[in-house]
Amino acid sequence: MKKALVIGVGPLNGLGGQLCKKIAQNNFEVFVAGRTIKSLNIVVENIRQDGNKAKPIVVDTTDENQIKNMIKEIGSGLDFAVYNVGNNTPGKIIDMEPSYFRQSWESGCFGGFLFAKEVIKVFLKENTAGTLLFTGASASLRGKSNFGAFNSSKGALRNLAQAIAKEYAENSIHVGHVIVDGGLAGDRLKHRVSDFDERVKDGKLIDIESVTDAYMFLYNQNKNAWTFELDIRTSKENW
Amino acid sequence: MKKALVIGVGPLNGLGGQLCKKIAQNNFEVFVAGRTIKSLNIVVENIRQDGNKAKPIVVDTTDENQIKNMIKEIGSGLDFAVYNVGNNTPGKIIDMEPSYFRQSWESGCFGGFLFAKEVIKVFLKENTAGTLLFTGASASLRGKSNFGAFNSSKGALRNLAQAIAKEYAENSIHVGHVIVDGGLAGDRLKHRVSDFDERVKDGKLIDIESVTDAYMFLYNQNKNAWTFELDIRTSKENW
Amino acid sequence: MKKALVIGVGPLNGLGGQLCKKIAQNNFEVFVAGRTIKSLNIVVENIRQDGNKAKPIVVDTTDENQIKNMIKEIGSGLDFAVYNVGNNTPGKIIDMEPSYFRQSWESGCFGGFLFAKEVIKVFLKENTAGTLLFTGASASLRGKSNFGAFNSSKGALRNLAQAIAKEYAENSIHVGHVIVDGGLAGDRLKHRVSDFDERVKDGKLIDIESVTDAYMFLYNQNKNAWTFELDIRTSKENW
């Protein structure tokens, strides 16, 4: 059984949680990595109730040693890895603490570098021809007022992902970047916006399971027909 | 049984031909449209041997009346349409006949407009929430020496496709654009390049069936998670 | 005295007219080309009142022979050429006559091809190291609802311009593309929008003379530091 690793897992009904569930359904042992063991356990438990395999790993994605230990813990057989870290970090530049701007990059991009480096090393060592996917956003492609920190870290991650894609294509490693353009119909927004149910009803929030299908679609591509990037949005999104 | 229409079908072992075959396998009656009845018949015959349904339609994609007649002939039930017309048209600007430049646009973009207009009208009339996909290329995104005509017509088609995507999203019509970045391992190149077999062996040509999977993936997306654009290339492509 | 040619000249207080005036002030004999002799004469007369040199040429930019005759009429010494043709062509795809869509491309892109071809041929024959600039728009870069025709023709022109830029760089010919993002504070809008004066007062319309400065800036670049593209918008533009 092949192994998969998803980092940046929060609530079960979020992109990270549902990615784990979907990947496990596709016959992987899934390593469910994130900061909060309680959340991870809920995801792992749910996957096991499906009759599938999962293990939680508590990790700070911006800590090299923790990333290295995580990879060691997983052992051989890793074939699919997803970097799903990096929440929106709104705010105006003149009001923003440098530590806030830095933190946005640390989790949004630097952790992606640490993760990618160790994942690629395993793929190369085991000659795996594995798949490494990154979660992007419309912010990956441009800057916008009030979102300088998020735009910057997402732009950093995208260019990094594209460089890695080109750098390890010769090793049959597939690297992809999914542009999630809009809010997700998951627990994060549910607890943050008062009109969540209305937005879902109006089709204004992205269906998470469909997004996980896109990740599986990318994973399943063979190396004679790889996609680096695709965008996902609802029919109601103004773009 | 839903109906699908693919325009720009040449040899069986080409993107158009294989799209028809793949779509038919997904339980559509497929209308196989192109310029040469002989080629269309081979595709149709092959699909029928699979036990699936197909009909040929000879059509000049740059002729409004022929497009309208084709749509009439198909009748109700159209749910999936692909504009796959437009070959590469190399040449330097100073050496290029205006008629050649024009023809590149006529088939590469104008036909796409005529096609999209009639397809969208049917989708709207029948309230179908259908899918309309366009075949693009790396040429869609930038200009390059010796490819001014092709770059121009592909850029024209891409902006058109994006405008249509935004214009009819509110009608639940999904419009997508597939960036095929590189040569296809099909009959067109087979008859044009002497080192075809070597290129296939070296993994330098795009696997056509995988491309058709991408079209089906786009078709199957629900309107809470639509992709407008994805790129496809081999691991050997220099991009 | 070097010669310059601006095609797509309408009212004196428009981008074409002011480009002619500005270029003439920079010590060129300017050929003022457009469809309406009356408009051209007003521009030419104004330039002559400045003490500078200008000649009108009535031309249909989509007619190869007229383009060729224009180039012949200008004779030797052409060093600067601007393609400034192509008005906005709004409208929904399903309501649009094919002839309207076609006309948008004919003037927006095909004329640009005819023009570029003849201009480049003169530059090459005279070994001029000339400059060829195109007027673009935000529409050059993406599609938008209700602007499919304009987006498409502008996207076609941009990819063409980029291909030409790369194709003739080795001949020291500088090709540029100016993205005019927003309405111009000129006579076209003045006669079309009722709140023109208010928009000017609010700084919402682009200052035309500043745009002409950008064209001169591009012209004056030497071949060790060429710009292909720059964007121009007001501080009030929402982008």
Next chain:
Amino acid sequence: MKKALVIGVGPLNGLGGQLCKKIAQNNFEVFVAGRTIKSLNIVVENIRQDGNKAKPIVVDTTDENQIKNMIKEIGSGLDFAVYNVGNNTPGKIIDMEPSYFRQSWESGCFGGFLFAKEVIKVFLKENTAGTLLFTGASASLRGKSNFGAFNSSKGALRNLAQAIAKEYAENSIHVGHVIVDGGLAGDRLKHRVSDFDERVKDGKLIDIESVTDAYMFLYNQNKNAWTFELDIRTSKENW
């Protein structure tokens, strides 16, 4: 006399040094900021020999307090600021120390945030309608094998710059981003590549003075016709 500040100044015959010289010639008192007092003094001395005004400031661009002190030292009257920090940082991801990747971002992007924040605050406080420009590269727009760190930090800076441009346009602050696409004919490369003279002779290196003209061009634009971005390359560049 207005004040200008250029940060990221190295050798006199480099982009930073020549920017200071050119800006000083345009009637500014120029603050010449960088890490090495010896280099700064050479630039300052040269500007003074021109009969113009300049002062050196030693500063680590990644240190908030030093940036704040620098801004204090300059006092009132700042109208033009340039962030010119961030050298190329080549290397493959799997061989790269995390500290190296981080450092690339610290100087390439984080310093730009600290700088922009303090500069914008001064512009707002003094109601200056100032100009803030960033030096970009082709790396700003995409990822490329062996340049993951540099691509990532430049992409981060570009999205940040675009966000700032939109965020403070309403305050009449002009923000721009110059894409320098290729090597510069300056002292950095002179000391690093053995065929420098040949490359200069062949026109393969960008003329620095022309680049400084572009920065002045951007500075001089009025708010009814601002450019956010322009690219600069030689006629020999393959793009």
